[in-house]
Amino acid sequence: MTLDQLQQGQRARVDSLLGDDSLLQRLMEMGLLEEEEIEVMGFAPLGDPMEIRLRDYRLSLRRTEAARVQVSLLP
Amino acid sequence: MVAVRNPTVALVGNPNTGKTTLFNALAGMNQHVGNYPGVTVETKKGKCRHGGRVLDVIDLPGTYSLAPRSPDEMVAVDVILGNNPSEPRPDVVVTIIDASNLERNLYLMTQVLELGVPVIVALNMMDVAEGQGLKIDVDKLSQQLGVPIVPLQANKGKGLDVLKGAIAKVLQNPASAQGPVFPDSFENEIARLNSITENHEPLFLLRRLLLDVGGQTEKRLLAKHGQKLAGELQAARARLVHAGFAIAGIEARIRYGWIRKAITDCIARPATRPVSWTDRLDKVLTHRIWGTFIFLLVMFLVFEAIFVAAVPFMDWIKAGVAAVADSVSLSPGPLRSLLVDGIIKGVGAVIVFLPQIVFLFAIIAVLEDCGYMARAAFLMDRLMARAGLNGKSFIPLLSSMACAVPGIMSARVIENPRDRLATILVAPLMSCSARLPVYSLLIGAFLPAADYGLFVPGLVFFGLYMLGIILAPLMALLLKSTLLRGDTPMFVMEMPLYKLPALYTVLRRSFDSGWMFLKRAGTMILATMILVWAALYFPSGNYEQEIADLEETLQEAREELTTLRTEFKALEDADPQNDDLIEAKKKELDAVRAKLQPVNDLRTTWKEQSALGRIGKFTEPVFTPLGWDWRIGMAAVASFPAREVMVGTLGIIFGEGEGDAGDNAYRQDVGNSLQRSGAFTIPVAMSVLVFFALCSQCVSTLAIIKRETNSWRWPIFTFAYMTALAYVGAFLTFRIGGFFG
Numbered sequence: 039m040t041l042d043q044l045q046q047g048q049r050a051r052v053d054s055l056l057g058d059d060s061l062l063q064r065l066m067e068m069g070l071l072e073e074e075e076i077e078v079m080g081f082a083p084l085g086d087p088m089e090i091r092l093r094d095y096r097l098s099l100r101r102t103e104a105a106r107v108q109v110s111l112l113p
Numbered sequence: 114m115v116a117v118r119n120p121t122v123a124l125v126g127n128p129n130t131g132k133t134t135l136f137n138a139l140a141g142m143n144q145h146v147g148n149y150p151g152v153t154v155e156t157k158k159g160k161c162r163h164g165g166r167v168l169d170v171i172d173l174p175g176t177y178s179l180a181p182r183s184p185d186e187m188v189a190v191d192v193i194l195g196n197n198p199s200e201p202r203p204d205v206v207v208t209i210i211d212a213s214n215l216e217r218n219l220y221l222m223t224q225v226l227e228l229g230v231p232v233i234v235a236l237n238m239m240d241v242a243e244g245q246g247l248k249i250d251v252d253k254l255s256q257q258l259g260v261p262i263v264p265l266q267a268n269k270g271k272g273l274d275v276l277k278g279a280i281a282k283v284l285q286n287p288a289s290a291q292g293p294v295f296p297d298s299f300e301n302e303i304a305r306l307n308s309i310t311e312n313h314e315p316l317f318l319l320r321r322l323l324l325d326v327g328g329q330t331e332k333r334l335l336a337k338h339g340q341k342l343a344g345e346l347q348a349a350r351a352r353l354v355h356a357g358f359a360i361a362g363i364e365a366r367i368r369y370g371w372i373r374k375a376i377t378d379c380i381a382r383p384a385t386r387p388v389s390w391t392d393r394l395d396k397v398l399t400h401r402i403w404g405t406f407i408f409l410l411v412m413f414l415v416f417e418a419i420f421v422a423a424v425p426f427m428d429w430i431k432a433g434v435a436a437v438a439d440s441v442s443l444s445p446g447p448l449r450s451l452l453v454d455g456i457i458k459g460v461g462a463v464i465v466f467l468p469q470i471v472f473l474f475a476i477i478a479v480l481e482d483c484g485y486m487a488r489a490a491f492l493m494d495r496l497m498a499r500a501g502l503n504g505k506s507f508i509p510l511l512s513s514m515a516c517a518v519p520g521i522m523s524a525r526v527i528e529n530p531r532d533r534l535a536t537i538l539v540a541p542l543m544s545c546s547a548r549l550p551v552y553s554l555l556i557g558a559f560l561p562a563a564d565y566g567l568f569v570p571g572l573v574f575f576g577l578y579m580l581g582i583i584l585a586p587l588m589a590l591l592l593k594s595t596l597l598r599g600d601t602p603m604f605v606m607e608m609p610l611y612k613l614p615a616l617y618t619v620l621r622r623s624f625d626s627g628w629m630f631l632k633r634a635g636t637m638i639l640a641t642m643i644l645v646w647a648a649l650y651f652p653s654g655n656y657e658q659e660i661a662d663l664e665e666t667l668q669e670a671r672e673e674l675t676t677l678r679t680e681f682k683a684l685e686d687a688d689p690q691n692d693d694l695i696e697a698k699k700k701e702l703d704a705v706r707a708k709l710q711p712v713n714d715l716r717t718t719w720k721e722q723s724a725l726g727r728i729g730k731f732t733e734p735v736f737t738p739l740g741w742d743w744r745i746g747m748a749a750v751a752s753f754p755a756r757e758v759m760v761g762t763l764g765i766i767f768g769e770g771e772g773d774a775g776d777n778a779y780r781q782d783v784g785n786s787l788q789r790s791g792a793f794t795i796p797v798a799m800s801v802l803v804f805f806a807l808c809s810q811c812v813s814t815l816a817i818i819k820r821e822t823n824s825w826r827w828p829i830f831t832f833a834y835m836t837a838l839a840y841v842g843a844f845l846t847f848r849i850g851g852f853f854g
Binding site: 055057058059060061062063064065066067068069071072079080082083084085086087089093094095096097098099100103 | 177178180182213214215216217220245247325326327328359360361362364365366369391395399400401402404405487491492494495496498504603604605606607608
């Protein structure tokens with residue numbers, strides 16, 4: 039599944055990131071890499087963007103951006 | 114004697130790490146904002162004393178990574194590499210790091226290590242880290258990273274002296290550290306690129322060239338070294354991919370891998386993360402209902418601050434300017450008129466913006482410093498994304514409904530250069546407060562509530578505002594899919610921790626913005642004001658003297674007029690049904706007005722034959738399709754410095770004499786004479802209204818666009834597209850109006 043499909047409060051591990059453009063480079067610079075664990079903090083009132091927690095901080099990104107990140111749900 | 118330059122210290126760091134606070138603590142009042150050609154970001158420079166020595170400190174723009182995607186992001190790289198001709202190469206780079214967010218902050222530091230300048234880590238927000246239960250072994254971390262580390266609480270001034278001491282030590286004994294190691298196949302490609310460019314380029318730039326596909330380094334180096342390098346670069350990237358290193362991920366994986374290994378033994382995390390203030394606040398502030406409600410409340414306050422709270426200050430400025438103008442005791446003539454109507458009014462027109470700018474930036478500084486700005490952008494992003502913009506465009510567009518000048522300046526909060534430019538270019542479409550006098554003049558005169566009830570005039574007002582609210586996003590969408598087309602827009606934004614805003618940072622920011630406006634936009638506004646003054650003054654003949662002489666004889670009548678107006682108003686207010694009394698008073702008023710008519714007519718004749726009047730007559734065919742005669746056209750041209758000038762110019766041209774656009778009684782008189790003139794019908798008035806809703810008759814807006822984009826191209830573009838839009842809008846309104854009327 040992809041990051042944008044997670045629900046608020048769910049935790050997941052990043053499997054892979056798709057594509058090779060500047061968005062991907064940006065996501066990776068921000069620390070969103072394979073093997074990282076993330077948690078979904080919530081979605082904006084209009085449903086987009088979403089807020090996640092990774093590496094001791096919070097990041098917000100649009101659903102279209104999150105759709106590039108393959109994740110596996112953690113219990 | 115050889116001039117000895119001060120040692121230079123550069124500050125780099127991620128946004129939201131307290132870098133500005135640290136800079137302010139180091140430089141104090143002794144700082145100024147610097148600008149480089151071709152870029153829109155600012156660097157701050159200041160001086161700092163330590164042990165009888167003066168250090169030059171440069172505060173570079175906050176960034177997450179030194180992988181420049183735009184000329185703006187290139188500034189930090191160029192300064193540290195010593196490529197910037199106006200700055201000496203720094204002797205030390207202080208990398209400021211948020212201790213509560215080590216890994217992501219250290220990413221930037223590992224890049225800085227490769228720039229070949231000694232590095233010191235300032236580990237800020239130690240208190241926040243401790244609050245989250247993080248335990249950091251600073252000595253061990255320093256060993257692991259190979260650089261000196263100074264723990265800091267910049268907001269409380271803790272650790273500053275230690276930091277200064279560490280800087281002095283490094284200056285005496287510069288040492289470099291080894292960061293992450295890239296694989297041999299990568300380093301071999303760098304060596305190859307180095308020989309192709311004949312050792313002319315810093316190795317750091319060659320690494321960026323190889324890693325940043327489509328980045329700023331690629332643009333610059335390919336332009337410099339031509340096709341040969343382009344071919345070699347592609348081959349090098351292909352070889353790397355073939356060797357199993359995807360270009361997009363190689364750097365991040367190596368750096369984050371190195372960082373995690375380096376810090377693992379230096380940091381202890383609690384088993385369960387304690388619930389922080391940020392967690393609690395975010396639950397409310399990004400909540401579907403409460404978050405939206407608080408957001409609307411905050412935006413209401415932002416709007417009130419510039420639309421209402423700034424007004425008394427603006428009135429004081431206007432009164433002050435008028436007092437200065439009155440105190441000029443020159444005899445009537447070109448010199449006096451230049452001084453009073455050109456320079457003093459011009460300066461007044463510049464400084465009158467200061468309250469709004471200072472207020473808005475104080476609020477923005479608070480919102481950014483406390484961390485709410487990111488939440489506001491988070492809440493609004495979906496809406497703004499529909500117009501091809503992002504959540505941070507909301508405040509600039511909202512502020513532009515009070516005044517586009519502070520609105521455009523506030524677009525600096527938008528990091529994405531294309532989104533920022535699109536926001537700047539459409540912001541002037543939002544109906545600002547300077548359009549109000551024009552709106553109320555024409556609506557009051559041609560759709561008076563007495564004849565049309567409250568609904569029709571209200572609807573027209575509403576429609577004029579909606580015109581901007583609807584057209585601005587549409588125009589943004591158009592720009593983003595044509596002129597400002599680019600990569601898929603990104604909205605990857607850190608949600609920083611909430612903290613109390615620092616008073617000094619807030620004051621500094623609003624002071625700097627006000628000063629910047631005066632320095633950079635002020636001269637251009639003033640120059641245009643003087644130009645338009647001259648076009649309305651010359652040829653001057655003997656008009657001014659004649660008017661002054663006439664006015665002298667009419668002084669009594671003027672005073673009488675003021676008294677009668679007040680009495681008339683009082684009568685109307687007291688008993689609107691008492692027609693006889695009101696009618697009698699009205700006759701008295703008209704009699705006094707008739708006495709003043711000769712001097713008003715003289716003003717009309719003067720302006721008719723002025724350079725601008727002639728231009729108006731000459732260009733009448735341009736305005737005919739809009740239903741305007743030359744007088745309306747001329748007044749529209751004369752209002753280039755600012756829209757509200759339209760009211761006073763119409764007043765003079767239509768024989769009502771001079772007056773202030775904000776003065777209700779004067780506006781009413783001008784409205785009456787417009788009605789009598791026969792130049793206006795309802796379709797003509799509507800066409801003028803639509804024109805003024807959409808045109809860019811505001812030199813201050815154009816001046817600030819020039820200043821914010823650092824280029825003439827964009828103010829010229831804004832003027833052209835808005836004028837075209839206004840013309841077409843006015844034409845359609847007139848035609849459609851004629852159809853019904």
